[in-house]
Amino acid sequence: MTTHIVIGDDHPLVQAALRSALAAVLPDLxxxxxxxxxxxxxxxxxxxxxxxxxxLDLNMPGTLGFAGLFLMLAQHPTVPVAILxxxxxxxxxxxxxxxxxxxxxxxxxxxxxxxxxxxxxxAGEIWMPAHLxxxxxxxxxxxxxxxxxxxxxxxxxxxxxxxxxGKLNKQIAAxxxxxxxxxxxxxxxxxxxxxxxxxxxxxxxxxxxxxxxxRS
Numbered sequence: 171m172t173t174h175i176v177i178g179d180d181h182p183l184v185q186a187a188l189r190s191a192l193a194a195v196l197p198d199l200x201x202x203x204x205x206x207x208x209x210x211x212x213x214x215x216x217x218x219x220x221x222x223x224x225x226l227d228l229n230m231p232g233t234l235g236f237a238g239l240f241l242m243l244a245q246h247p248t249v250p251v252a253i254l255x256x257x258x259x260x261x262x263x264x265x266x267x268x269x270x271x272x273x274x275x276x277x278x279x280x281x282x283x284x285x286x287x288x289x290x291x292x293a294g295e296i297w298m299p300a301h302l303x304x305x306x307x308x309x310x311x312x313x314x315x316x317x318x319x320x321x322x323x324x325x326x327x328x329x330x331x332x333x334x335x336g337k338l339n340k341q342i343a344a345x346x347x348x349x350x351x352x353x354x355x356x357x358x359x360x361x362x363x364x365x366x367x368x369x370x371x372x373x374x375x376x377x378x379x380x381x382x383x384x385r386s
Contacts, residue, residue, distance in 0.1 A: 173292065174220050176202045178210040178238075179227040179254060184277065188225070188254075191281035195289055207233040211245060218246045223292055225275070228255045228262075234331050234376065236269055236319075243270050244324040252291050263298050269316040273297035315378060321363045329356050334373045 173196050177185055185203045193199055204210040207230055214221050226238055233241070242251045252273035253266045263274045273291040275284055276299060287297045322330065325346070332342045339357065343350040357369065366372050 172198045172200050174200045174202075174217075174222050175288075176204060176210055176213050176221055176224045177254075178204045178207065178225065178230055180205040180230045181227075184227075184254075187281055188284065191285040192288060195285045206231045207238045207241065210238075211241065214242070214246050214249060218249055221246075221249050223272070223288065224249055224251045225254045225288070226251055228253055228257065234334055236265065236316075237327055237331050237376075239266065239269055239271055240319050240322070241324050241327050243320070244322070244327060250291065252288070252297070258299070265316070267296060267298060270320070274299070315375075318364050319376075322360060326356050326360050326363075329353060330360055330372065330376050333357070333360075333369055334376045 175192065177188055179185055179188075189201055189203075192201065202213045204213055207226075210224060210226065210230075214224060224242060226242065228235055228238065230238070239251055239253065242249065250272040251270070252275060253271050254275050254277065255262075256277045258276035258278060266274045273287060273296060275287050275297070279287065279299075291297050319327070328346065329342055332345065337345070339350050339353045343353045346353070361367060361369075361372055364372055364375055366375060
């Protein structure tokens with residue numbers, strides 16, 4: 171049976187190295203390589219039922235830290251998503267798992283170790299580096315925050331990311347090809363779901379989606 175994996179990473183060398191490492195342990199392998207979050211979402215949307223795993227870089231173009239993970243889970247809740255990142259601090263890794271990732275693979279791992287981690291995730295494990303296994307959990311505040319962001323729809327997460335970028339409703343409407351009034355409705359819903367009253371407060375809260383923020 172063919173294993174279908176989508177790799178979302180904007181570094182060609184990482185893509186090539188992962189392809190080579192996975193081909194050695196998964197001979198019947200189909201890999202889709204994407205360099206932006208939009209490409210990942212589009213690729214998965216073509217055949218979500220066939221995708222066995224998405225490997226997602228936290229800092230690829232088109233996303234804000236964990237926003238990409240939330241977008242994937244919002245649009246395709248049955249597709250496993252594992253984080254692939256240069257960041258390897260414990261708070262970031264634990265937050266990723268708390269937010270719904272099926273695993274967290276630091277790029278500092280050797281290629282054989284990455285391949286082993288991926289095969290274990292494909293087998294249904296929740297994988298993270300051995301030194302973190304069973305040691306502590308994400309802070310309650312992280313889990314609560316994750317729940318608030320997870321309540322946003324995929325479109326609302328996109329709009330929130332644009333708010334963080336400083337875009338006005340008119341600009342967001344043009345970028346998303348929707349009516350400005352529709353954007354206003356979404357913004358009001360975003361504020362309500364996040365428990366804030368201004369766009370600035372929403373943007374500040376969204377910054378906490380940025381990976382690697384250690385608040386321990």
